[in-house]
Structures are given as C-alpha cells and as structure tokens.
Amino acid sequence: MTDQQKGKALRWLSLFVILFVLIVDQASKLWVKTHMEISEEFSVFGDWFYIHFTENNGMAFGMEIAGNYGKLILSVFRLLAVSLIGWYLYKLPSKGASRGLIISGSLIFAGALGNILDSAFYGLLFNDSNYQIATFMPEEGGYAPFLFGKVVDMLYFPLYEGFLPEYIPFWGGEYFIFFRPVFNIADSAISCGVVSVLLFHRGFFSDKSED
Numbered sequence: 269m270t271d272q273q274k275g276k277a278l279r280w281l282s283l284f285v286i287l288f289v290l291i292v293d294q295a296s297k298l299w300v301k302t303h304m305e306i307s308e309e310f311s312v313f314g315d316w317f318y319i320h321f322t323e324n325n326g327m328a329f330g331m332e333i334a335g336n337y338g339k340l341i342l343s344v345f346r347l348l349a350v351s352l353i354g355w356y357l358y359k360l361p362s363k364g365a366s367r368g369l370i371i372s373g374s375l376i377f378a379g380a381l382g383n384i385l386d387s388a389f390y391g392l393l394f395n396d397s398n399y400q401i402a403t404f405m406p407e408e409g410g411y412a413p414f415l416f417g418k419v420v421d422m423l424y425f426p427l428y429e430g431f432l433p434e435y436i437p438f439w440g441g442e443y444f445i446f447f448r449p450v451f452n453i454a455d456s457a458i459s460c461g462v463v464s465v466l467l468f469h470r471g472f473f474s475d476k477s478e479d
C-alpha cells in the first residue's frame with residue numbers, strides 16, 4: 269500500500285470514529301432531554317451506574333465558568349480549539365501518523381464537537397428543562413441564544429458512597445461519593461483520547477510521526 273493510500277485509509281478511519289462518537293453522543297443526549305425531567309434518574313446496573321439527567325454551563329464533568337461572559341469565552345475557545353484540532357487531524361495522515369494517534373485525535377475532536385453542538389444549538393431548539401420534559405422546536409422559542417445553550421450530562425457512576433473513616437486527615441467522618449461528576453459520551457471520548465496520547469505517546473510520535 270502506498271503512502272497516499274495509507275493516508276486515505278486513515279482519513280476514512282478518522283471520519284468513522286468521529287461520526288460514531290457524534291451519533292452516539294447526540295442520540296443519548298436527545299433521548300434524555302426529551303424523555304426525562306431535570307434531576308430525574310434511573311438505575312442501569314445496581315447502585316453504581318445511573319442515568320441521571322443534569323445540564324451544565326461549562327466544561328467537562330459538570331465544571332462551570334460563572335456568568336454569561338465566562339460561557340461566551342468558553343464557547344469561543346471551544347470553537348477555536350476544535351478548528352485547530354480538526355486541521356491538525358486532517359494533516360496527520362500525510363505525515364505518517366500511527367493509527368493509534370489518528371483514533372485518539374478523532375476521539376478528542378468528536379468529543380469537543382459534540383459538546384459544542386449542545387452549547388451552540390440546544391438553546392435555540394429546546395425549551396428549558398428545569399420544570400418539564402424538554403420540547404423540540406417549541407412554539408415559544410428556545411431557552412437561550414446561539415452559543416449559550418447548556419450541555420447535557422447523564423452518566424453517573426457513584427462507585428463508592430458512605431462516610432470516610434475518622435482517621436483520614438481533614439476529611440475523616442465526612443460523607444463521600446466516588447465518582448461524583450455526571451458526564452456524557454463526548455466527555456468520555458475526550459478523556460479516552462487524551463489518556464491514550466499520554467500513555468502511548470512514545471509509540472504514537474516515533475519514526476515518521478515524530479517529524
């Protein structure tokens with residue numbers, strides 16, 4: 269297989285990963301938003317995996333930047349970051365990048381794009397979920413302008429829940445939940461991509477990829 273053919277195959281692989289993540293991410297968000305009320309939850313596996321509907325104004329895993337200016341700055345930063353990642357991802361196959369790096373970069377790109385879609389369009393397309401199940405294209409209009417929509421989260425893994433032993437410094441005796449953040453498929457894709465690059469960066473950036 270020639271370098272040109274390899275580059276084309278890697279771009280198709282990248283496109284497949286991106287589309288798969290986006291479809292699963294958006295399908296899960298749309299289902300939750302149109303079938304559940306805010307803070308509603310149900311168990312998937314016992315007491316350690318729940319679908320818990322929540323929304324956030326900020327970054328991954330429920331973190332937030334306060335105020336409208338913070339939201340706007342974050343949205344613009346996301347757009348710039350996704351544009352740069354997309355450009356870099358497009359160039360990688362022609363530089364002899366490994367398949368692992370292409371997949372990792374595609375996961376990061378798809379995850380970032382998935383959350384941007386929420387921020388950019390959900391405020392225009394849905395009514396507020398605070399007190400009701402959201403309606404798609406409500407007659408009264410959406411709940412927020414372009415880039416000011418909320419990101420839908422639903423994956424909740426409270427793997428441990430209880431009081432910490434008294435002998436633990438500072439936090440002994442306090443009620444503790446691990447893992448507390450509620451997140452989504454896009455957050456998971458970003459995390460998997462970043463962790464893969466960190467763990468396997470020597471293999472990803474060796475030989476031709478290093479250039």
